[in-house]
Amino acid sequence: MVAESDETQKKLPGNRRIPTASNVSGRPQEHSxxxxxxxxxxxxxxxxxxxxxxxxxxxxxxxxxxxxxxxxxxxxxxxxxxxxxxxxxxxxxxx
Missing domain, CATH: 3.30.70.20 (Alpha-Beta Plaits)
Known part of the structure; x- marks a missing residue:
């Protein structure tokens, strides 16, 4: 998994992440x-x-x-x- 800086990751309310190339895998992410x-x-x-x-x-x-x-x-x-x-x-x- 490629790490992204905090600046490039967009977040929704409740710290839910907007899917990006690094976190779209079809599997739940541990930090989600x-x-x-x-x-x-x-x-x-x-x-x-x-x-x-x-x-x-x-x-x-x-x-x-x-x-x-x-x-x-x-x-x-x-x-x-x-x-x-x-x-x-x-x-x-x-x-």
Whole structure:
């Protein structure tokens, strides 16, 4: 990866980086800020996400998904992606 100076990197609010030639690879960047998002219209409350990553997901008493921590640290990204990919309703995504 080619390092860029702080002057040439453009950032969005929340320190999200604008894609540049050095950080567009299709893979999450360790320094990027990621957020888990649920499509409430699609979520069926199956709870697979909660089983795979209870630090980020919980099914409430009413059967609705609760996102416990929308921000995803780089160390948690693989668990969150596993939960997103396992969702039978395709109701989860990571931005």
């Amino acid at each position: 800020v990621h957020t888990v998002v649920v499509d409430r219209d699609r979520c069926a409350g199956n709870g697979i996400c909660e089983v795979l990553d209870p630090a980020h997901f919980e099914i409430g008493k009413n059967g609705a998904l609760i996102i416990l921590s929308p921000s995803v640290a780089p160390a948690d990204l693989s668990r969150v992606h596993a939960a997103v990919e396992a969702c039978p309703a395709s109701a989860l995504r990571v931005d």
